Amino acid sequence: MVHIKSLLTAPVPKSLYKEKSRDTMECSKWKRKVFLGGSCNPTTWRQEAAIPFYKKKGITFYNPQVQTWRPELMELEAQAKESAELLLFVIDNRTRAVSSMIETAYLTARGRQVITVMDDYNSTEVYFHQEKVTSKELDDIMRGRQILVDLIERNALPVFKDINTALKCSAHVLQKNVPVSELGKEQGAVPTKYGFLKVGEILLQLREAFNSMNTSSDGRLTLSDICLAHRSCMGYTLDVNWLRKCGHWDDNDTYSFEEFCCILAEYHSQKKSVWKRLLDIARNVLPSGVSHNSMFDCNKEYDSTFDIYLGGSCGDSEWRDNIAIPMIRKYGLSYTNPNVRTEWKYKFIPMQVANREKCRVLLYVITGKTRSLSSMIEAGYYIGKGCKVVLCVQKMVPDTYIGGEKITKAAADDYNRGRSYLIDLASREGVQLFEDISEAVECAIDSLPERCSITPVSRAGTPQKISRPNTPVKMRNPTL
Secondary structure, eight states: OOOGGGGGSOOOOTTBOSOOOOOOOOOGGGOOSEEEEEOOTTOOHIIIIIHHHHHHHTOOEEOOOOSSOOTTHHHHHHHHHHHOSEEEEEEOSSSOOHHHHHHHHHHHHTTOOEEEEEOOOSSSOOEETTEEOOHHHHHHHHHHHHHHHHHHHTTTOOEESOHHHHHHHHHHHHHHTOOGGGOOGGGTOOOOOSTTOOHHHHHHHHHHHHHHHOOSTTOOEEHHHHHHHHHHHHSSOOOHHHHHHTTOOOTTOEEOHHHHHHHHHHHHHTTTOTHHHHHHHHHHHOOTTOOGGGGOTTTOOOOOOEEEEEEEOOTTOOHIIIIIHHHHHHTTOOEEOOOOSSOOOTTHHHHHHHHHTTEEEEEEEEOTTSOOHHHHHHHHHHHHHTBOEEEEEOOOOTTOEETTEEOOHHHHHHHHHHHHHHHHHHHHHTOEEESSHHHHHHHHHHTSTTGGGOOOBOTTSOBOOOOOOOSOOOOSOTTO
């Protein structure tokens, strides 16, 4: 049995191939304490809230929002962003904030100190550039926001809904020299600890240990059995002296699974460990009489590794079925397809993350006929994480129809700015970048370590020998 203690370490994606440096640039010329990132025009949160607050506190900052933008400001902004001790990103409700969400995901994955504010939409009627946003587009934007929040919280960082609270927390981080992940309720944050943990998996391990010791028909264990069950999970025995001190040591008493979880929660809370949180959840989630089997479907772990993750545009896009899957099957490779044929739901996120991080190569295809906000956020995150990503990006054309809705020029410009940022990010990070989907799929196949020995299978089922040179794949379409 795998000890539950091993689950307390953040999982490493199978596609990870290089460690990202978390050091900021030490260029004192551009050194600022805070970088004010996030939504720009027509927002006023910088002028009305952030700048007055930091001036009052005597905290230096860099404001990328200027009246007259010049190309040379790009280098200044990059220097300020890299050297800042803290990055404040505000995702407001007056813009689509496409580029800001991709950038927030990227910087979070790099391990930077990021404080994120996400303004909720006040109503179902949302306007950008004086154009009413359709319900379908709003669903896409909300899905992207939910995925971004999940990625941030997996890194133990809080997400704020109020900018004033976020500003106070940022001052606390800088003045007390504490990481953002250590912000607590005292500062007004909602802390997220061990966001990567699959509580269902831990409960399943506890239930398995409990059942292995259960020899009676009433489903209850003696304390001596409880000690053995604990040892099978943790690798060491419960402290008998503590059990006696707490009045638990009575050979005549028996305990249910829920009581077993309570004993473990009480015992490990004395050590001020993460077990207090985990097993309190176990105690609250499993009421008496509830079968544990129904609670683990979304979190069950499988010891499997896939070759390629088929991320990117969904909806009306058929690039997976028409191009990618036939090419991948030709070489007998495995893949994961996240495209959900039914209505997408928030509960799919942890399942998709688990499958994604078991893949050795992450292929993201951003077509020009979908908004693909969620996919661009994911791609930016895993580029920042240092994973092996292959990227195909196609620009959106105005007047394109998505889900039967005509895309306006203003909307296309917003989503294309996000595509441009992702392209620039991929170029700076050395990510393989394409415009043609077939070439991107071929590159993903070539990126696998055993690509030299891959032999495609003919339609008759006979392997076909193909010579593949053992050389790095060069980027195609360099003009993208």
